[in-house]
Amino acid sequence: MKVSQILSEAKHTLFTFEILPPLKGHTLDGITSTVDKLRQFNPAYFNITNHQIETVYEEKEDGTIIRKTVRKRPGTIALSAALQYRYSIPVVPHIICGGMSADEIENVLIELNFLGIENVFALRGDPPKGERRFVPCHGGWEHTDQLVRQIQAMNEGRYLDDELKDPVKSNFCIGVAGYPEKHFEAANKAIDIRNLKRKQDAGADYIVTQLFYDNEAYFSFVRECREEGITVPIIPGIKPFSKKRDLTMLPQTFSIDIPSELYDAVDKAGKPEEIRQIGIDWSISQVRQLIAAKVPAVHFYTMGSVDSVAKVVRESF
Numbered sequence: 001m002k003v004s005q006i007l008s009e010a011k012h013t014l015f016t017f018e019i020l021p022p023l024k025g026h027t028l029d030g031i032t033s034t035v036d037k038l039r040q041f042n043p044a045y046f047n048i049t050n051h052q053i054e055t056v057y058e059e060k061e062d063g064t065i066i067r068k069t070v071r072k073r074p075g076t077i078a079l080s081a082a083l084q085y086r087y088s089i090p091v092v093p094h095i096i097c098g099g100m101s102a103d104e105i106e107n108v109l110i111e112l113n114f115l116g117i118e119n120v121f122a123l124r125g126d127p128p129k130g131e132r133r134f135v136p137c138h139g140g141w142e143h144t145d146q147l148v149r150q151i152q153a154m155n156e157g158r159y160l161d162d163e164l165k166d167p168v169k170s171n172f173c174i175g176v177a178g179y180p181e182k183h184f185e186a187a188n189k190a191i192d193i194r195n196l197k198r199k200q201d202a203g204a205d206y207i208v209t210q211l212f213y214d215n216e217a218y219f220s221f222v223r224e225c226r227e228e229g230i231t232v233p234i235i236p237g238i239k240p241f242s243k244k245r246d247l248t249m250l251p252q253t254f255s256i257d258i259p260s261e262l263y264d265a266v267d268k269a270g271k272p273e274e275i276r277q278i279g280i281d282w283s284i285s286q287v288r289q290l291i292a293a294k295v296p297a298v299h300f301y302t303m304g305s306v307d308s309v310a311k312v313v314r315e316s317f
Helices: 003-009 029-041 076-087 102-114 144-155 189-202 215-228 246-254 260-268 272-292 306-316
Strands: 014-019 046-048 054-059 065-070 091-096 119-123 173-178 206-211 234-238 297-301
Touching: 003 173, 003 206, 014 029, 029 076, 029 306, 046 076, 076 091, 076 102, 091 102, 091 144, 102 144, 119 144, 144 173, 144 189, 173 189, 189 206, 189 215, 206 215, 206 246, 206 297, 215 234, 215 272, 234 272, 246 260, 260 272, 272 297, 272 306, 297 306
Parallel strands: 014 046, 014 297, 046 091, 091 119, 119 173, 173 206, 206 234, 234 297
Antiparallel strands: 054 065
């Protein structure tokens, strides 16, 4: 079932979550363990991330440096199919601009269509590790709205090769990302929301936000989006705080603010268990307020915090 249909038919706030493919060389055991822990709460669907090729440098015995490209977490398409048919829960694989040409993206979409997967999440992707700015590969897209436009074109039966005879229309529901505290590359919040409007105009069906720890940032973001003419559902993204190093890592990685009350509580905490409980309690408070506000769904980022997410969902939904 398409996410847009799931959201439109929902009678209450839904629960969704996101998982990463396993590292190269590992099995699906860790992934299925995550799904098994969370499916008891009846998730409406779950996202599966996609990771572009990274550049690494290795020093050889003779002192020379060699440049290699690696994909540390391959398998998004296969994992999506395996989980959707194993659990009978809709999956939403991420499709990224980074490291892929438009032709390669089209081939991925064709494979997903063959597999009966009708939901995708369109992202530009971050710059490769060690690089400051995003640069599309040859024949690729620089912005997410271009990727969304390509997916929507396939939904209308228009492929990159305009000489195809009787091309079949795809049927993808398209999700995109939004940033309550603005994308770190945007000049200001107004420009960032204007960019988000372009994604909707290109064919996006719904939005999932970057994680945040101050609900007012989300509510303000929704108001500003509506004023800009963005009408699609906007789903808040939540990740329970779990480690003291998150105080510096999360703002640096995601360009978000940590509320003073949360910062002080974590900073004063001693044991790791105490910090995790602070994070759980904070997320429960966030989620309860969001549910009271009748948000369409709450999306959980589970990386490193599956047990915490389970506790939050159990106490909130």
